[in-house]
Amino acid sequence: MAKSPHLSRNEFVKIVVGAVGTLIGSVIAFPAVGYIVSPALAALRGGGKDTWIPVGPLENYPLGVPTLFSFTRTKINGWEKTTNSYGVYIYRKNETETVAFSNICTHLSCRVNWNEERQQYLCPCHNAQFTVDGLVAGGPPPRPMDQYLTKVEDGTLFINFVEG
């Protein structure tokens, strides 16, 4: 048969089969891939979500003395529900300035304690010491104590808790 400039039936069928096959393939692949990667996408979307947690009336906290406030947060990940407890040292420097330190040691995550006598935060694990302003005064920690943002609304103190 002489080569005609038009599509032969054979070529036409090949192209149609290829196109329909690609279409069906992608219709199947899209949900399949989405299903597998969706927890990763959710993590990227939800990561760094923050909430303001009320920690009580500001006047309850004494001036100049870091005071521990403990709270728990429940996190749902997939089919698992985990409840973690957190501690935050509320330190009112003066009438207007309030800082909230996480009690998690910046070395390897043990919990630090305020020591009134020495006027320092001490870590029981590897003997880290932090000043009342959270700066490293000795020991192995690589950086000052972590802080939460704070705000006061109607006399109530809030800290900004970042998920994750």
Next chain:
Amino acid sequence: MASKVYDWLEERLGLSAIYSVTLDRKVPKVNWWFTLGSASLFLFIIQGVTGVFLAVYYVPSPDHAYDSIQYIMNGVAFGWLIRGIHHWGASLMVIFVFAHMLRTFFFGAYKFPRELTWITGVVLLLATLGMGFTGYLLPWNQRAYWATTVGTEIAGTVPLIGPFITAALRGGTDLSGVTLARFFAVHIWFLPAVILGMIGAHIYMIIRLGIAGIPDKDD
């Protein structure tokens, strides 16, 4: 280019022989009833693929089974679709396998030389029903729990060894985490392995013997 790659592979693997043996077979004049076996095979593949995907998130423990399925339904993209296909596909597969058996029975396709095709088919039917039975427990909800309680109780009505069968199915006196774990293992490992092997033998014989035509008055 593509044909060069194909030629290279063909020279080493003999792909065209696989094609001609499996697909270029002589087939007698048949009708739509003869598609039920292929439909069963297709459904088995669908169940296999969706099942593998469900296994990504499903956890076979009494603490997490129910929640992990809630997560598949509400927490994961397209989880509802994959579980839905597996759920409805399970019932469809039983229906199709059974209808396929009826067609081979009524067309007398089980006779010489196809007795073994029939026998492997019987194993396939039983294994398919077993998949339904073991899969039903996995959601670990009230319906699953009580259906399996009843099902394993019924198995216990066998004379003499009945109580042993019930205890063996349950892995103890009552339904428990042990039951869930063994049903899961049977559902995803034992029975699929049996079905795969039997499908292999079944199809080997179909290719080797050809399929029986529609019987006429003289048969």
